[in-house]
Amino acid sequence: MEEQETRKEDLATEEQRLVYRRRRTKPKSTLSFPLELTSEILLRLPARSVFRFRCVPKLWSSITTDSYFIKSFETRSFLQLSLLVCFEKDGTLFVYSILQHRQVSKESSYSYTSSNIFYTESVNGLICFQDKSGQPIVWNPNKRQILTLPRLRENWECTIAMFLGYDPIEGKHKLMCIPSSRSCDVCQVITLGSTQESWRTVKTNHKHQYCFRSGRCINGVIYYRVEAWVVMSFDVRIEKFGMIDLSSHIHWGMLINYRGRLACVDESSSKNRLWILEDAEKHKWSSQDFLSPFGHFEILKDYFSLKGYTHTGEFVFEPSVFSKSLYILFYDPVRNSFRRFEFKGMVDDDDETFFNKGLQCQRTYLLDTFLNHI
Structure with a gap:
Protein backbone atom coordinates (compact mmCIF):
# COMPACT_ATOMS: atom_id res chain seq x y z
CA MET A 1 0.00 0.00 0.00
CA GLU A 2 2.76 2.43 0.91
CA GLU A 3 4.57 1.68 -2.38
CA GLN A 4 1.36 2.36 -4.36
CA GLU A 5 0.83 5.67 -2.55
CA THR A 6 4.48 6.62 -3.18
CA ARG A 7 4.05 5.85 -6.90
CA LYS A 8 0.87 7.95 -7.02
CA GLU A 9 2.73 10.86 -5.41
CA ASP A 10 5.61 10.50 -7.89
CA LEU A 11 3.18 10.40 -10.81
CA ALA A 12 1.35 13.48 -9.48
CA THR A 13 4.66 15.29 -9.04
CA GLU A 14 5.77 14.37 -12.56
CA GLU A 15 2.43 15.53 -13.98
CA GLN A 16 2.79 18.86 -12.21
CA ARG A 17 6.26 19.26 -13.69
CA LEU A 18 4.95 18.63 -17.19
CA VAL A 19 2.18 21.17 -16.72
CA TYR A 20 4.71 23.71 -15.43
CA ARG A 21 7.00 23.09 -18.41
CA ARG A 22 4.13 23.55 -20.84
CA ARG A 23 3.20 26.84 -19.20
CA ARG A 24 6.79 28.08 -19.39
CA THR A 25 7.24 27.12 -23.05
CA LYS A 26 3.79 28.37 -24.12
CA PRO A 27 4.04 31.78 -25.87
CA LYS A 28 3.01 34.62 -23.60
CA SER A 29 1.12 36.33 -26.42
CA THR A 30 -1.37 33.49 -26.64
CA LEU A 31 -1.81 33.55 -22.87
CA SER A 32 -2.40 37.33 -22.87
CA PHE A 33 -4.60 38.07 -25.93
CA PRO A 34 -6.44 36.06 -28.56
CA LEU A 35 -5.03 36.34 -32.09
CA GLU A 36 -8.07 38.29 -33.33
CA LEU A 37 -7.72 40.87 -30.55
CA THR A 38 -4.00 41.30 -31.24
CA SER A 39 -4.75 41.86 -34.92
CA GLU A 40 -7.49 44.40 -34.09
CA ILE A 41 -5.12 46.36 -31.82
CA LEU A 42 -2.43 46.47 -34.52
CA LEU A 43 -4.98 47.69 -37.08
CA ARG A 44 -5.66 50.75 -34.95
CA LEU A 45 -2.01 51.84 -34.73
CA PRO A 46 -0.27 54.40 -36.99
CA ALA A 47 1.58 52.98 -39.98
CA ARG A 48 5.02 53.79 -38.57
CA SER A 49 4.28 51.94 -35.34
CA VAL A 50 3.16 48.88 -37.31
CA PHE A 51 6.42 48.95 -39.29
CA ARG A 52 8.45 49.12 -36.08
CA PHE A 53 6.50 46.34 -34.38
CA ARG A 54 7.32 43.98 -37.25
CA CYS A 55 10.80 43.72 -35.76
CA VAL A 56 9.67 42.71 -32.25
CA PRO A 57 7.86 39.32 -31.98
CA LYS A 58 7.50 36.86 -34.85
CA LEU A 59 3.75 36.66 -34.22
CA TRP A 60 3.27 40.39 -34.86
CA SER A 61 5.46 40.19 -37.96
CA SER A 62 3.35 37.34 -39.38
CA ILE A 63 0.13 39.26 -38.64
CA THR A 64 1.22 42.58 -40.18
CA THR A 65 2.63 40.97 -43.34
CA ASP A 66 -0.53 38.97 -44.02
CA SER A 67 -2.38 40.12 -47.17
CA TYR A 68 -5.75 40.28 -45.36
CA PHE A 69 -4.27 42.50 -42.63
CA ILE A 70 -2.67 44.81 -45.23
CA LYS A 71 -5.95 45.25 -47.11
CA SER A 72 -7.82 45.91 -43.86
CA PHE A 73 -5.19 48.45 -42.84
CA GLU A 74 -5.44 50.20 -46.23
CA THR A 75 -9.22 50.39 -45.93
CA ARG A 76 -8.97 52.11 -42.55
CA SER A 77 -6.19 54.38 -43.85
CA PHE A 78 -8.58 55.86 -46.41
CA LEU A 79 -10.32 57.60 -43.50
CA GLN A 80 -7.08 59.48 -42.74
CA LEU A 81 -5.72 60.47 -46.13
CA SER A 82 -2.98 63.10 -46.03
CA LEU A 83 -1.82 66.00 -48.15
CA LEU A 84 1.95 66.04 -48.73
CA VAL A 85 3.54 69.45 -49.34
CA CYS A 86 7.00 69.23 -50.91
CA PHE A 87 9.59 71.77 -51.98
CA GLU A 88 13.32 71.70 -52.60
CA LYS A 89 15.95 73.99 -51.11
CA ASP A 90 19.71 73.69 -51.66
CA GLY A 91 19.47 70.12 -52.88
CA THR A 92 17.28 68.99 -49.98
CA LEU A 93 13.65 67.96 -50.37
CA PHE A 94 11.44 69.12 -47.51
CA VAL A 95 8.17 67.30 -46.89
CA TYR A 96 5.26 68.44 -44.74
CA SER A 97 2.21 66.24 -44.12
CA ILE A 98 -1.28 67.19 -42.89
CA LEU A 99 -4.55 65.31 -42.56
CA GLN A 100 -6.93 66.47 -45.28
CA HIS A 101 -10.11 66.37 -43.21
CA ARG A 102 -8.75 68.67 -40.48
CA GLN A 103 -8.39 72.43 -40.56
CA VAL A 104 -4.64 72.48 -39.89
CA SER A 105 -3.02 69.31 -38.60
CA LYS A 106 0.72 68.75 -38.65
CA GLU A 107 1.61 65.09 -39.00
CA SER A 108 5.33 65.21 -39.66
CA SER A 109 8.05 67.16 -41.39
CA TYR A 110 11.38 65.76 -42.52
CA SER A 111 13.99 66.16 -45.21
CA TYR A 112 16.60 64.29 -47.19
CA THR A 113 19.05 65.01 -49.97
CA SER A 114 17.35 65.22 -53.32
CA TRP A 252 -8.58 70.84 -72.32
CA GLY A 253 -7.06 71.05 -68.90
CA MET A 254 -5.57 68.66 -66.38
CA LEU A 255 -6.93 65.22 -65.52
CA ILE A 256 -8.14 64.58 -61.97
CA ASN A 257 -9.78 61.84 -59.96
CA TYR A 258 -13.32 63.09 -59.31
CA ARG A 259 -15.37 60.85 -57.00
CA GLY A 260 -13.57 57.76 -58.27
CA ARG A 261 -13.96 58.67 -61.95
CA LEU A 262 -11.70 60.33 -64.48
CA ALA A 263 -12.48 64.00 -65.07
CA CYS A 264 -11.00 66.72 -67.27
CA VAL A 265 -10.87 70.30 -66.02
CA ASP A 266 -12.12 72.89 -68.52
CA GLU A 267 -9.58 75.70 -68.41
CA SER A 268 -11.50 78.27 -70.47
CA SER A 269 -11.59 81.66 -68.78
CA SER A 270 -15.39 81.95 -68.76
CA LYS A 271 -16.23 78.55 -67.21
CA ASN A 272 -15.53 76.35 -64.21
CA ARG A 273 -16.50 73.01 -65.68
CA LEU A 274 -15.59 69.38 -65.31
CA TRP A 275 -15.96 66.79 -68.04
CA ILE A 276 -16.50 63.43 -66.35
CA LEU A 277 -15.89 60.07 -68.04
CA GLU A 278 -19.09 58.01 -67.91
CA ASP A 279 -18.27 55.17 -70.34
CA ALA A 280 -14.77 54.59 -71.72
CA GLU A 281 -15.85 52.11 -74.41
CA LYS A 282 -18.54 54.46 -75.78
CA HIS A 283 -16.34 57.57 -75.30
CA LYS A 284 -19.17 59.12 -73.30
CA TRP A 285 -18.52 62.20 -71.14
CA SER A 286 -20.83 64.33 -69.00
CA SER A 287 -20.28 67.91 -67.82
CA GLN A 288 -20.71 69.53 -64.44
CA ASP A 289 -20.21 73.21 -63.56
CA PHE A 290 -18.97 74.44 -60.20
CA LEU A 291 -18.65 77.90 -58.68
CA SER A 292 -15.32 79.68 -58.58
CA PRO A 293 -13.79 79.76 -55.08
CA PHE A 294 -12.26 83.18 -55.80
CA GLY A 295 -15.53 85.06 -56.30
CA HIS A 296 -14.81 88.62 -57.39
CA PHE A 297 -11.06 88.13 -56.94
CA GLU A 298 -10.50 86.41 -60.28
CA ILE A 299 -6.95 87.77 -60.31
CA LEU A 300 -6.10 85.04 -57.80
CA LYS A 301 -6.92 82.50 -60.49
CA ASP A 302 -3.57 83.30 -62.10
CA TYR A 303 -1.76 82.63 -58.84
CA PHE A 304 -3.56 79.46 -57.75
CA SER A 305 -3.99 76.36 -59.89
CA LEU A 306 -6.32 73.43 -59.35
CA LYS A 307 -4.43 70.42 -58.03
CA GLY A 308 -7.19 67.85 -57.62
CA TYR A 309 -10.16 66.63 -55.64
CA THR A 310 -10.08 65.08 -52.16
CA HIS A 311 -12.02 62.03 -50.95
CA THR A 312 -14.07 64.33 -48.69
CA GLY A 313 -15.39 66.41 -51.61
CA GLU A 314 -13.08 69.43 -51.78
CA PHE A 315 -11.12 70.96 -54.65
CA VAL A 316 -7.52 71.83 -53.74
CA PHE A 317 -5.84 74.93 -55.17
CA GLU A 318 -2.12 75.53 -54.77
CA PRO A 319 0.38 78.23 -55.81
CA SER A 320 3.03 77.09 -58.25
CA VAL A 321 5.79 78.95 -56.39
CA PHE A 322 6.18 80.61 -53.00
CA SER A 323 8.72 82.60 -51.02
CA LYS A 324 8.56 82.70 -47.23
CA SER A 325 4.99 81.44 -46.74
CA LEU A 326 2.11 80.05 -48.75
CA TYR A 327 -1.59 79.22 -48.64
CA ILE A 328 -3.24 76.07 -49.96
CA LEU A 329 -6.99 76.41 -50.45
CA PHE A 330 -9.60 73.67 -49.87
CA TYR A 331 -12.84 74.56 -51.65
CA ASP A 332 -16.18 72.82 -50.98
CA PRO A 333 -18.42 73.32 -54.08
CA VAL A 334 -21.55 72.08 -52.28
CA ARG A 335 -21.35 74.56 -49.40
CA ASN A 336 -19.61 77.17 -51.58
CA SER A 337 -17.05 77.65 -48.82
CA PHE A 338 -13.33 77.24 -48.49
CA ARG A 339 -10.70 76.77 -45.80
CA ARG A 340 -7.00 77.30 -46.07
CA PHE A 341 -3.79 75.68 -44.92
CA GLU A 342 -1.06 78.18 -44.13
CA PHE A 343 2.59 77.20 -44.37
CA LYS A 344 4.80 79.74 -42.62
CA GLY A 345 8.20 78.50 -43.74
CA MET A 346 11.06 76.92 -41.82
CA VAL A 347 12.12 78.39 -38.49
CA ASP A 348 15.69 77.12 -38.91
CA ASP A 349 16.25 78.66 -42.33
CA ASP A 350 19.51 80.63 -42.22
CA ASP A 351 19.17 82.18 -45.66
CA GLU A 352 18.97 85.97 -45.20
CA THR A 353 17.00 86.54 -48.38
CA PHE A 354 14.41 84.04 -47.17
CA PHE A 355 13.24 86.55 -44.56
CA ASN A 356 13.84 89.78 -46.44
CA LYS A 357 10.84 91.98 -47.08
CA GLY A 358 9.75 92.47 -50.64
CA LEU A 359 9.22 89.69 -53.16
CA GLN A 360 12.09 91.02 -55.29
CA CYS A 361 14.59 90.06 -52.59
CA GLN A 362 13.08 86.79 -51.51
CA ARG A 363 14.09 83.45 -52.90
CA THR A 364 11.23 81.56 -54.52
CA TYR A 365 10.67 77.82 -54.29
CA LEU A 366 8.87 75.41 -56.56
CA LEU A 367 5.99 73.65 -54.83
CA ASP A 368 4.50 70.22 -55.36
CA THR A 369 1.60 68.69 -53.42
CA PHE A 370 0.25 65.14 -53.36
CA LEU A 371 -3.39 64.59 -52.55
CA ASN A 372 -5.08 61.57 -50.95
CA HIS A 373 -1.82 60.07 -49.71
CA ILE A 374 -2.25 56.87 -47.71
Whole structure:
Protein backbone atom coordinates (compact mmCIF):
# COMPACT_ATOMS: atom_id res chain seq x y z
CA MET A 1 0.00 0.00 0.00
CA GLU A 2 2.76 2.43 0.91
CA GLU A 3 4.57 1.68 -2.38
CA GLN A 4 1.36 2.36 -4.36
CA GLU A 5 0.83 5.67 -2.55
CA THR A 6 4.48 6.62 -3.18
CA ARG A 7 4.05 5.85 -6.90
CA LYS A 8 0.87 7.95 -7.02
CA GLU A 9 2.73 10.86 -5.41
CA ASP A 10 5.61 10.50 -7.89
CA LEU A 11 3.18 10.40 -10.81
CA ALA A 12 1.35 13.48 -9.48
CA THR A 13 4.66 15.29 -9.04
CA GLU A 14 5.77 14.37 -12.56
CA GLU A 15 2.43 15.53 -13.98
CA GLN A 16 2.79 18.86 -12.21
CA ARG A 17 6.26 19.26 -13.69
CA LEU A 18 4.95 18.63 -17.19
CA VAL A 19 2.18 21.17 -16.72
CA TYR A 20 4.71 23.71 -15.43
CA ARG A 21 7.00 23.09 -18.41
CA ARG A 22 4.13 23.55 -20.84
CA ARG A 23 3.20 26.84 -19.20
CA ARG A 24 6.79 28.08 -19.39
CA THR A 25 7.24 27.12 -23.05
CA LYS A 26 3.79 28.37 -24.12
CA PRO A 27 4.04 31.78 -25.87
CA LYS A 28 3.01 34.62 -23.60
CA SER A 29 1.12 36.33 -26.42
CA THR A 30 -1.37 33.49 -26.64
CA LEU A 31 -1.81 33.55 -22.87
CA SER A 32 -2.40 37.33 -22.87
CA PHE A 33 -4.60 38.07 -25.93
CA PRO A 34 -6.44 36.06 -28.56
CA LEU A 35 -5.03 36.34 -32.09
CA GLU A 36 -8.07 38.29 -33.33
CA LEU A 37 -7.72 40.87 -30.55
CA THR A 38 -4.00 41.30 -31.24
CA SER A 39 -4.75 41.86 -34.92
CA GLU A 40 -7.49 44.40 -34.09
CA ILE A 41 -5.12 46.36 -31.82
CA LEU A 42 -2.43 46.47 -34.52
CA LEU A 43 -4.98 47.69 -37.08
CA ARG A 44 -5.66 50.75 -34.95
CA LEU A 45 -2.01 51.84 -34.73
CA PRO A 46 -0.27 54.40 -36.99
CA ALA A 47 1.58 52.98 -39.98
CA ARG A 48 5.02 53.79 -38.57
CA SER A 49 4.28 51.94 -35.34
CA VAL A 50 3.16 48.88 -37.31
CA PHE A 51 6.42 48.95 -39.29
CA ARG A 52 8.45 49.12 -36.08
CA PHE A 53 6.50 46.34 -34.38
CA ARG A 54 7.32 43.98 -37.25
CA CYS A 55 10.80 43.72 -35.76
CA VAL A 56 9.67 42.71 -32.25
CA PRO A 57 7.86 39.32 -31.98
CA LYS A 58 7.50 36.86 -34.85
CA LEU A 59 3.75 36.66 -34.22
CA TRP A 60 3.27 40.39 -34.86
CA SER A 61 5.46 40.19 -37.96
CA SER A 62 3.35 37.34 -39.38
CA ILE A 63 0.13 39.26 -38.64
CA THR A 64 1.22 42.58 -40.18
CA THR A 65 2.63 40.97 -43.34
CA ASP A 66 -0.53 38.97 -44.02
CA SER A 67 -2.38 40.12 -47.17
CA TYR A 68 -5.75 40.28 -45.36
CA PHE A 69 -4.27 42.50 -42.63
CA ILE A 70 -2.67 44.81 -45.23
CA LYS A 71 -5.95 45.25 -47.11
CA SER A 72 -7.82 45.91 -43.86
CA PHE A 73 -5.19 48.45 -42.84
CA GLU A 74 -5.44 50.20 -46.23
CA THR A 75 -9.22 50.39 -45.93
CA ARG A 76 -8.97 52.11 -42.55
CA SER A 77 -6.19 54.38 -43.85
CA PHE A 78 -8.58 55.86 -46.41
CA LEU A 79 -10.32 57.60 -43.50
CA GLN A 80 -7.08 59.48 -42.74
CA LEU A 81 -5.72 60.47 -46.13
CA SER A 82 -2.98 63.10 -46.03
CA LEU A 83 -1.82 66.00 -48.15
CA LEU A 84 1.95 66.04 -48.73
CA VAL A 85 3.54 69.45 -49.34
CA CYS A 86 7.00 69.23 -50.91
CA PHE A 87 9.59 71.77 -51.98
CA GLU A 88 13.32 71.70 -52.60
CA LYS A 89 15.95 73.99 -51.11
CA ASP A 90 19.71 73.69 -51.66
CA GLY A 91 19.47 70.12 -52.88
CA THR A 92 17.28 68.99 -49.98
CA LEU A 93 13.65 67.96 -50.37
CA PHE A 94 11.44 69.12 -47.51
CA VAL A 95 8.17 67.30 -46.89
CA TYR A 96 5.26 68.44 -44.74
CA SER A 97 2.21 66.24 -44.12
CA ILE A 98 -1.28 67.19 -42.89
CA LEU A 99 -4.55 65.31 -42.56
CA GLN A 100 -6.93 66.47 -45.28
CA HIS A 101 -10.11 66.37 -43.21
CA ARG A 102 -8.75 68.67 -40.48
CA GLN A 103 -8.39 72.43 -40.56
CA VAL A 104 -4.64 72.48 -39.89
CA SER A 105 -3.02 69.31 -38.60
CA LYS A 106 0.72 68.75 -38.65
CA GLU A 107 1.61 65.09 -39.00
CA SER A 108 5.33 65.21 -39.66
CA SER A 109 8.05 67.16 -41.39
CA TYR A 110 11.38 65.76 -42.52
CA SER A 111 13.99 66.16 -45.21
CA TYR A 112 16.60 64.29 -47.19
CA THR A 113 19.05 65.01 -49.97
CA SER A 114 17.35 65.22 -53.32
CA SER A 115 18.37 65.76 -56.93
CA ASN A 116 15.24 64.49 -58.59
CA ILE A 117 12.56 65.68 -61.01
CA PHE A 118 9.25 64.63 -62.57
CA TYR A 119 7.04 63.40 -59.74
CA THR A 120 4.08 61.11 -60.30
CA GLU A 121 0.97 61.32 -58.17
CA SER A 122 0.74 59.45 -54.87
CA VAL A 123 -0.59 55.99 -55.75
CA ASN A 124 -1.59 53.88 -52.77
CA GLY A 125 1.25 55.25 -50.64
CA LEU A 126 4.05 55.37 -53.24
CA ILE A 127 5.43 58.20 -55.40
CA CYS A 128 7.79 57.84 -58.35
CA PHE A 129 10.31 60.28 -59.84
CA GLN A 130 13.49 60.38 -61.92
CA ASP A 131 17.02 61.17 -60.89
CA LYS A 132 19.30 63.39 -62.96
CA SER A 133 20.31 60.48 -65.18
CA GLY A 134 16.68 59.81 -66.03
CA GLN A 135 16.35 56.58 -64.09
CA PRO A 136 13.09 55.94 -62.22
CA ILE A 137 13.10 55.86 -58.42
CA VAL A 138 10.29 54.80 -56.09
CA TRP A 139 9.71 56.77 -52.90
CA ASN A 140 7.77 55.57 -49.85
CA PRO A 141 7.25 58.74 -47.72
CA ASN A 142 5.73 56.87 -44.76
CA LYS A 143 8.67 54.47 -44.41
CA ARG A 144 11.12 57.15 -45.59
CA GLN A 145 12.62 54.69 -48.05
CA ILE A 146 13.97 55.11 -51.56
CA LEU A 147 14.05 52.19 -54.00
CA THR A 148 16.27 52.43 -57.07
CA LEU A 149 14.96 50.27 -59.91
CA PRO A 150 16.95 48.37 -62.57
CA ARG A 151 17.92 50.30 -65.68
CA LEU A 152 15.37 50.36 -68.48
CA ARG A 153 15.80 47.65 -71.09
CA GLU A 154 14.93 49.90 -74.03
CA ASN A 155 17.46 52.61 -74.84
CA TRP A 156 15.15 55.33 -76.13
CA GLU A 157 17.88 58.00 -75.88
CA CYS A 158 15.29 60.60 -74.86
CA THR A 159 13.32 61.71 -71.84
CA ILE A 160 10.72 59.28 -70.56
CA ALA A 161 7.27 59.66 -69.04
CA MET A 162 6.48 57.52 -66.00
CA PHE A 163 3.09 56.37 -64.75
CA LEU A 164 2.67 54.59 -61.43
CA GLY A 165 -0.33 52.27 -61.16
CA TYR A 166 -1.91 50.06 -58.52
CA ASP A 167 -4.05 46.97 -59.07
CA PRO A 168 -6.51 46.76 -56.14
CA ILE A 169 -7.49 43.17 -57.02
CA GLU A 170 -4.02 41.62 -56.74
CA GLY A 171 -2.64 44.38 -54.50
CA LYS A 172 0.36 45.15 -56.75
CA HIS A 173 2.09 48.34 -57.85
CA LYS A 174 3.36 48.59 -61.43
CA LEU A 175 5.43 51.27 -63.11
CA MET A 176 4.91 51.97 -66.83
CA CYS A 177 7.34 54.07 -68.89
CA ILE A 178 7.14 55.47 -72.42
CA PRO A 179 9.28 57.99 -74.33
CA SER A 180 7.94 61.53 -74.06
CA SER A 181 9.61 63.20 -77.04
CA ARG A 182 8.67 60.88 -79.89
CA SER A 183 5.96 58.45 -80.96
CA CYS A 184 6.30 54.84 -79.90
CA ASP A 185 4.24 51.64 -80.06
CA VAL A 186 5.82 49.90 -77.04
CA CYS A 187 6.25 50.67 -73.36
CA GLN A 188 8.21 49.14 -70.49
CA VAL A 189 6.54 47.78 -67.37
CA ILE A 190 7.90 46.52 -64.06
CA THR A 191 6.04 45.01 -61.09
CA LEU A 192 7.26 46.49 -57.81
CA GLY A 193 8.11 44.06 -55.05
CA SER A 194 8.23 41.03 -57.33
CA THR A 195 11.00 38.44 -56.97
CA GLN A 196 12.13 39.00 -60.55
CA GLU A 197 12.11 42.81 -60.57
CA SER A 198 12.94 43.15 -64.27
CA TRP A 199 11.49 45.33 -67.02
CA ARG A 200 9.36 43.79 -69.75
CA THR A 201 8.25 45.26 -73.07
CA VAL A 202 4.50 45.61 -73.72
CA LYS A 203 2.79 46.65 -76.98
CA THR A 204 0.70 49.81 -76.70
CA ASN A 205 -1.71 48.76 -79.52
CA HIS A 206 -1.79 52.40 -80.65
CA LYS A 207 1.32 54.30 -81.70
CA HIS A 208 1.27 57.62 -79.87
CA GLN A 209 3.35 60.33 -78.27
CA TYR A 210 2.92 61.46 -74.69
CA CYS A 211 2.38 65.22 -74.59
CA PHE A 212 1.16 66.32 -71.17
CA ARG A 213 2.18 65.66 -67.59
CA SER A 214 -1.25 64.67 -66.36
CA GLY A 215 -1.37 60.96 -65.57
CA ARG A 216 -3.90 59.51 -63.10
CA CYS A 217 -4.45 56.01 -61.73
CA ILE A 218 -8.11 55.35 -60.87
CA ASN A 219 -9.49 51.94 -59.85
CA GLY A 220 -6.61 50.02 -61.41
CA VAL A 221 -6.48 51.99 -64.68
CA ILE A 222 -3.85 54.61 -65.66
CA TYR A 223 -5.09 57.53 -67.78
CA TYR A 224 -2.90 60.09 -69.57
CA ARG A 225 -3.24 62.62 -72.40
CA VAL A 226 -1.48 62.19 -75.71
CA GLU A 227 -3.03 64.35 -78.43
CA ALA A 228 -5.39 67.30 -78.39
CA TRP A 229 -8.56 65.24 -77.88
CA VAL A 230 -7.33 61.75 -76.98
CA VAL A 231 -6.82 60.01 -73.63
CA MET A 232 -4.88 56.76 -73.38
CA SER A 233 -5.82 54.13 -70.79
CA PHE A 234 -3.68 51.32 -69.41
CA ASP A 235 -5.23 48.51 -67.38
CA VAL A 236 -2.65 47.77 -64.69
CA ARG A 237 -3.69 44.15 -64.06
CA ILE A 238 -4.01 42.82 -67.63
CA GLU A 239 -1.54 45.38 -69.11
CA LYS A 240 -3.78 46.38 -72.00
CA PHE A 241 -4.06 49.81 -73.66
CA GLY A 242 -7.11 51.65 -74.93
CA MET A 243 -8.02 55.02 -76.48
CA ILE A 244 -10.76 57.41 -75.32
CA ASP A 245 -11.92 60.30 -77.52
CA LEU A 246 -13.00 63.68 -76.22
CA SER A 247 -15.04 66.26 -78.12
CA SER A 248 -12.98 68.94 -79.86
CA HIS A 249 -15.07 71.81 -78.45
CA ILE A 250 -13.88 71.05 -74.90
CA HIS A 251 -11.10 73.31 -73.64
CA TRP A 252 -8.58 70.84 -72.32
CA GLY A 253 -7.06 71.05 -68.90
CA MET A 254 -5.57 68.66 -66.38
CA LEU A 255 -6.93 65.22 -65.52
CA ILE A 256 -8.14 64.58 -61.97
CA ASN A 257 -9.78 61.84 -59.96
CA TYR A 258 -13.32 63.09 -59.31
CA ARG A 259 -15.37 60.85 -57.00
CA GLY A 260 -13.57 57.76 -58.27
CA ARG A 261 -13.96 58.67 -61.95
CA LEU A 262 -11.70 60.33 -64.48
CA ALA A 263 -12.48 64.00 -65.07
CA CYS A 264 -11.00 66.72 -67.27
CA VAL A 265 -10.87 70.30 -66.02
CA ASP A 266 -12.12 72.89 -68.52
CA GLU A 267 -9.58 75.70 -68.41
CA SER A 268 -11.50 78.27 -70.47
CA SER A 269 -11.59 81.66 -68.78
CA SER A 270 -15.39 81.95 -68.76
CA LYS A 271 -16.23 78.55 -67.21
CA ASN A 272 -15.53 76.35 -64.21
CA ARG A 273 -16.50 73.01 -65.68
CA LEU A 274 -15.59 69.38 -65.31
CA TRP A 275 -15.96 66.79 -68.04
CA ILE A 276 -16.50 63.43 -66.35
CA LEU A 277 -15.89 60.07 -68.04
CA GLU A 278 -19.09 58.01 -67.91
CA ASP A 279 -18.27 55.17 -70.34
CA ALA A 280 -14.77 54.59 -71.72
CA GLU A 281 -15.85 52.11 -74.41
CA LYS A 282 -18.54 54.46 -75.78
CA HIS A 283 -16.34 57.57 -75.30
CA LYS A 284 -19.17 59.12 -73.30
CA TRP A 285 -18.52 62.20 -71.14
CA SER A 286 -20.83 64.33 -69.00
CA SER A 287 -20.28 67.91 -67.82
CA GLN A 288 -20.71 69.53 -64.44
CA ASP A 289 -20.21 73.21 -63.56
CA PHE A 290 -18.97 74.44 -60.20
CA LEU A 291 -18.65 77.90 -58.68
CA SER A 292 -15.32 79.68 -58.58
CA PRO A 293 -13.79 79.76 -55.08
CA PHE A 294 -12.26 83.18 -55.80
CA GLY A 295 -15.53 85.06 -56.30
CA HIS A 296 -14.81 88.62 -57.39
CA PHE A 297 -11.06 88.13 -56.94
CA GLU A 298 -10.50 86.41 -60.28
CA ILE A 299 -6.95 87.77 -60.31
CA LEU A 300 -6.10 85.04 -57.80
CA LYS A 301 -6.92 82.50 -60.49
CA ASP A 302 -3.57 83.30 -62.10
CA TYR A 303 -1.76 82.63 -58.84
CA PHE A 304 -3.56 79.46 -57.75
CA SER A 305 -3.99 76.36 -59.89
CA LEU A 306 -6.32 73.43 -59.35
CA LYS A 307 -4.43 70.42 -58.03
CA GLY A 308 -7.19 67.85 -57.62
CA TYR A 309 -10.16 66.63 -55.64
CA THR A 310 -10.08 65.08 -52.16
CA HIS A 311 -12.02 62.03 -50.95
CA THR A 312 -14.07 64.33 -48.69
CA GLY A 313 -15.39 66.41 -51.61
CA GLU A 314 -13.08 69.43 -51.78
CA PHE A 315 -11.12 70.96 -54.65
CA VAL A 316 -7.52 71.83 -53.74
CA PHE A 317 -5.84 74.93 -55.17
CA GLU A 318 -2.12 75.53 -54.77
CA PRO A 319 0.38 78.23 -55.81
CA SER A 320 3.03 77.09 -58.25
CA VAL A 321 5.79 78.95 -56.39
CA PHE A 322 6.18 80.61 -53.00
CA SER A 323 8.72 82.60 -51.02
CA LYS A 324 8.56 82.70 -47.23
CA SER A 325 4.99 81.44 -46.74
CA LEU A 326 2.11 80.05 -48.75
CA TYR A 327 -1.59 79.22 -48.64
CA ILE A 328 -3.24 76.07 -49.96
CA LEU A 329 -6.99 76.41 -50.45
CA PHE A 330 -9.60 73.67 -49.87
CA TYR A 331 -12.84 74.56 -51.65
CA ASP A 332 -16.18 72.82 -50.98
CA PRO A 333 -18.42 73.32 -54.08
CA VAL A 334 -21.55 72.08 -52.28
CA ARG A 335 -21.35 74.56 -49.40
CA ASN A 336 -19.61 77.17 -51.58
CA SER A 337 -17.05 77.65 -48.82
CA PHE A 338 -13.33 77.24 -48.49
CA ARG A 339 -10.70 76.77 -45.80
CA ARG A 340 -7.00 77.30 -46.07
CA PHE A 341 -3.79 75.68 -44.92
CA GLU A 342 -1.06 78.18 -44.13
CA PHE A 343 2.59 77.20 -44.37
CA LYS A 344 4.80 79.74 -42.62
CA GLY A 345 8.20 78.50 -43.74
CA MET A 346 11.06 76.92 -41.82
CA VAL A 347 12.12 78.39 -38.49
CA ASP A 348 15.69 77.12 -38.91
CA ASP A 349 16.25 78.66 -42.33
CA ASP A 350 19.51 80.63 -42.22
CA ASP A 351 19.17 82.18 -45.66
CA GLU A 352 18.97 85.97 -45.20
CA THR A 353 17.00 86.54 -48.38
CA PHE A 354 14.41 84.04 -47.17
CA PHE A 355 13.24 86.55 -44.56
CA ASN A 356 13.84 89.78 -46.44
CA LYS A 357 10.84 91.98 -47.08
CA GLY A 358 9.75 92.47 -50.64
CA LEU A 359 9.22 89.69 -53.16
CA GLN A 360 12.09 91.02 -55.29
CA CYS A 361 14.59 90.06 -52.59
CA GLN A 362 13.08 86.79 -51.51
CA ARG A 363 14.09 83.45 -52.90
CA THR A 364 11.23 81.56 -54.52
CA TYR A 365 10.67 77.82 -54.29
CA LEU A 366 8.87 75.41 -56.56
CA LEU A 367 5.99 73.65 -54.83
CA ASP A 368 4.50 70.22 -55.36
CA THR A 369 1.60 68.69 -53.42
CA PHE A 370 0.25 65.14 -53.36
CA LEU A 371 -3.39 64.59 -52.55
CA ASN A 372 -5.08 61.57 -50.95
CA HIS A 373 -1.82 60.07 -49.71
CA ILE A 374 -2.25 56.87 -47.71
